[in-house]
Amino acid sequence: MNWExxxxxxxxxxxxxxxxxxxxxxxxxxxxxxxxxxxxxLALPGALPVPNRTAVEWTILLGHALGCRIPERAIFHRKNxxxxxxxxxxQISQYDEPLCVDGSFVVPGADADHxxxxxxxxxxEDAAKTIHVGGxxxxxxxxxxxxxxxxxxxxxxxxxxxxPDIRSPAEAKAFLQLLRQTVVELGISDAEMxxxxxxxxxxxxVRPEGSDELRTRTELKNMNSFNFAAKGIxxxxxxxxxxxxxxxxxEQETLHFDPxxxxxxxxxxxxxAQDYRYFPEPxxxxxxxxxxxxxxxxxxxxxxxxARIRRLETDVGFALAEGLVTSGRDKLYxxxxxxxxxxxxxxxxxxxxxxxDPAAVDAEEVGKVIExxxxxxxxxxTEALAASASPGFSAETYLAEAAIADVGELDPVIxxxxxxxxxxxxxxxxxKEGLLGFFVGQVMxxxxxxxxxxxxxxxxxxxxxx
Amino acid sequence: MIDxxxxxxxxxxxxxxxxxxxxxxxxxAYLDATAERDPELHAYLCTVEETExxxxxxxxxxxxxxxxVETTAASxxxxxxxxxxDATVAARCKQAGLPLIGKTNLDEFxxxxxxxxxxxxxxxxxxxxxxxxxxxxxxxxAAVAAGMAPWALGSDTGGSIxxxxxLCGVVGLRPTYGTVSRYGIVAFASSLDQVGPIAKNVRDCAxxxxxxxxxxANDTTTVELPEPIEIPEAVDLKGLRVGVPKELNxxxxxxxxxxxxxxxxxxxxxxxxxxxxECSLPRSVEFGLPCYYLIAPSEASSxxxxxxxxxxxxxxxxxxxxxxxxxxxxxxxxxxxxxxIMLGTYALSAGxxxxxxxxxxxxxxxxxxxxxxxxxxxDVLVSPTSPxxxxxxxxxxxxxxxMYAADLLTIPSNMAGLPGLSIPCxxxxxxxxxxxxxxxxxxxxxxxxxxxxxEQAIGFDVVPERLQ
Numbered sequence: 001m002n003w004e005x006x007x008x009x010x011x012x013x014x015x016x017x018x019x020x021x022x023x024x025x026x027x028x029x030x031x032x033x034x035x036x037x038x039x040x041x042l043a044l045p046g047a048l049p050v051p052n053r054t055a056v057e058w059t060i061l062l063g064h065a066l067g068c069r070i071p072e073r074a075i076f077h078r079k080n081x082x083x084x085x086x087x088x089x090x091q092i093s094q095y096d097e098p099l100c101v102d103g104s105f106v107v108p109g110a111d112a113d114h115x116x117x118x119x120x121x122x123x124x125e126d127a128a129k130t131i132h133v134g135g136x137x138x139x140x141x142x143x144x145x146x147x148x149x150x151x152x153x154x155x156x157x158x159x160x161x162x163x164p165d166i167r168s169p170a171e172a173k174a175f176l177q178l179l180r181q182t183v184v185e186l187g188i189s190d191a192e193m194x195x196x197x198x199x200x201x202x203x204x205x206v207r208p209e210g211s212d213e214l215r216t217r218t219e220l221k222n223m224n225s226f227n228f229a230a231k232g233i234x235x236x237x238x239x240x241x242x243x244x245x246x247x248x249x250x251e252q253e254t255l256h257f258d259p260x261x262x263x264x265x266x267x268x269x270x271x272x273a274q275d276y277r278y279f280p281e282p283x284x285x286x287x288x289x290x291x292x293x294x295x296x297x298x299x300x301x302x303x304x305x306x307a308r309i310r311r312l313e314t315d316v317g318f319a320l321a322e323g324l325v326t327s328g329r330d331k332l333y334x335x336x337x338x339x340x341x342x343x344x345x346x347x348x349x350x351x352x353x354x355x356x357d358p359a360a361v362d363a364e365e366v367g368k369v370i371e372x373x374x375x376x377x378x379x380x381x382t383e384a385l386a387a388s389a390s391p392g393f394s395a396e397t398y399l400a401e402a403a404i405a406d407v408g409e410l411d412p413v414i415x416x417x418x419x420x421x422x423x424x425x426x427x428x429x430x431x432k433e434g435l436l437g438f439f440v441g442q443v444m445x446x447x448x449x450x451x452x453x454x455x456x457x458x459x460x461x462x463x464x465x466x
Numbered sequence: 467m468i469d470x471x472x473x474x475x476x477x478x479x480x481x482x483x484x485x486x487x488x489x490x491x492x493x494x495a496y497l498d499a500t501a502e503r504d505p506e507l508h509a510y511l512c513t514v515e516e517t518e519x520x521x522x523x524x525x526x527x528x529x530x531x532x533x534x535v536e537t538t539a540a541s542x543x544x545x546x547x548x549x550x551x552d553a554t555v556a557a558r559c560k561q562a563g564l565p566l567i568g569k570t571n572l573d574e575f576x577x578x579x580x581x582x583x584x585x586x587x588x589x590x591x592x593x594x595x596x597x598x599x600x601x602x603x604x605x606x607x608a609a610v611a612a613g614m615a616p617w618a619l620g621s622d623t624g625g626s627i628x629x630x631x632x633l634c635g636v637v638g639l640r641p642t643y644g645t646v647s648r649y650g651i652v653a654f655a656s657s658l659d660q661v662g663p664i665a666k667n668v669r670d671c672a673x674x675x676x677x678x679x680x681x682x683a684n685d686t687t688t689v690e691l692p693e694p695i696e697i698p699e700a701v702d703l704k705g706l707r708v709g710v711p712k713e714l715n716x717x718x719x720x721x722x723x724x725x726x727x728x729x730x731x732x733x734x735x736x737x738x739x740x741x742x743x744e745c746s747l748p749r750s751v752e753f754g755l756p757c758y759y760l761i762a763p764s765e766a767s768s769x770x771x772x773x774x775x776x777x778x779x780x781x782x783x784x785x786x787x788x789x790x791x792x793x794x795x796x797x798x799x800x801x802x803x804x805x806x807i808m809l810g811t812y813a814l815s816a817g818x819x820x821x822x823x824x825x826x827x828x829x830x831x832x833x834x835x836x837x838x839x840x841x842x843x844x845d846v847l848v849s850p851t852s853p854x855x856x857x858x859x860x861x862x863x864x865x866x867x868x869m870y871a872a873d874l875l876t877i878p879s880n881m882a883g884l885p886g887l888s889i890p891c892x893x894x895x896x897x898x899x900x901x902x903x904x905x906x907x908x909x910x911x912x913x914x915x916x917x918x919x920x921e922q923a924i925g926f927d928v929v930p931e932r933l934q
Contacts, residue, residue: 039551043772045544046531046553046650048685080768082791089771146787148776277814279823282656282765285686
């Protein structure tokens, strides 16, 4: 039997508002502990929440980007649980009347669009940060004591919940990359996993291919990169398939992903058995965003990354288009003149590796360098790219270093190399044409990278044919 | 010599304006009265010697956060807690120049109807110290009745201003939900809690309400008042349609002495020119109390979760964090908060929510509608505030249900979010009886006018005989 993975995602995104969700404390990630607190985010007796208007508007904006409906009325709920990082003893979240519902998010694929249903996107507040001192791995179990930093308490957080529409680890990764880029471009979040401003959990189950049943799922938590997520899902799918095939039953549980050894350990079931006793937050009145506001936020949407992938695809092919857009490098790509696939390749490979500020790159000049890439030494090309974001960068400087294209100068070098590598020459002539690169490399090495690659290729082919 | 037993806040204000007395002297006079009478009555949890403001001094119920002044909600779990901020109502009193006399006693977290649930000992009724002052704002009403404060703020969830006002022979207003800020008020049941004035007469209540009421940007459930609060002058009730809800006036458990006094007041309404007619609130009275005891404990179970020993207040260090929570909350909360936390936790639990909390919210809508229907024919409704006069200390502490019944008549209109004004209307067995005027949302001015006219006609002497 063939098995089909059924995957759903829950993504948490910190909004980069200036102030917290329900008070006026500044949102700051790297300041000394407990320097951004007030009666509200410390939950002093009698303190009351006041919703952050910008956070509400940005959530609606995100809802539009996710193709959601924005209901006329949304309410906050209290999610009750005890933990030192949860100062009120409840988290203000949303439950059955969230800000955004019933969306769909298009993830372009190589062959077809993949549409992922969005169940909801809701607004809530983040918890404080707990640091466990002593004990193993900074976990609460076995720690000597715990310290709580309330700077993060009350940071606005959007939770996006997809329908179980994702069918492979690769699709999950593609969805996450595109969603992240979308959020970043909306200007509402840094969505940086290292900083914790983007986090997600994955729900995984499997079923016989072709069936539409939903079997017991497990939840993978603590994924800290998209690649880990893909690996974690793959491993979990395999595990579940093995259980079903051996006649067993998958149990509903939460697995804590350990990026260290890339394994997932079940959390203690005691930690799972939670009844959050949700009820409508009586300290807040319902949110009733005016239709004018909802409309005007829709008007603020620019071309979404998914649409741009399809647009660029016609010039550079799907893989490059997806890479450019989800890495946010397509803006630079668009600025650089010249042959499209060549420019796309340079942007995605060489320029990306250099870590330059894309906005500072002199696109016109870089375009000239790329256009005449084959006529200059490899080293000069690399140097030119590295300098492309520096003030006063000029293509002329590098183009002046013309590569050796004189056949009279190159032929003796080529002959020498062919003579010294008779085995490879025979192999090439026997059909291993991939060895051409080996010979080109040898010539380049001999000439200190200054040979014109195009000419070298031509000469080598000709001589090897003989 | 200032007679704090008789001096009204309005008179005190006039004395200050005429330069006959300073705010500081008045403050001193009330502290002296407190030093004399409070050892017996225990209306105050703490008094404040040095305070700001040149106006008429005030006492605040100890659920109202006061910057730098211990605020405990009469609970051990908040012993020693000094808020770093003022509740909005405390700030508005400060801004109006009202010096703080002290923080008054209450049932722990405002949960109770006798002020016996205070972790710091009960308050006694100034009319008869063997009896309770009512609750939960019993400290505030006793302080006003005994001349230890000219006026005070209380808070009312199920009747915690009106009921003790009735039992202590003073005037108390429970305002329309959403007219007074809850910011800085130690929360009991957020959808019901409301702060209101307690004073010797209706005009003083109006004066104090004018100071504290109005929208607060820190409490999103507050609204702008539709009209400014006026100080009432009315002498009659011409044109007023007074409804007498059958179930609130004939409920089982209303003492005959209470009924007699309230019936005389209803007769007075006619004499003063009102049209009086009977009306009915059957479901509000039948289901009000049980629904209240689902909604209020549910919200309380969540509101009291913050007292976990992590950031402030009591912490009993012991073992891991779970154990610390358990020991802290076990040692810090009295029986009544524990009882309500358990009730509320149960009512909100998965599988029970719809049957309990969800159902109670639906009934609450029915109660609102039933009141709205009554107000199509009447401008105000009248009934006894409390079924009984002040009862003996200890009489009901062993029976929570008997204690809960003390709020039978105040809960229905509270559940509907409506304002109610309790005014003394006579004595029964030598103890005060109060009646309540219930109005439409935001009809405080009307309640003040009608209440003032009736108060003049009743001529109740607010000074307890034994203190005269």
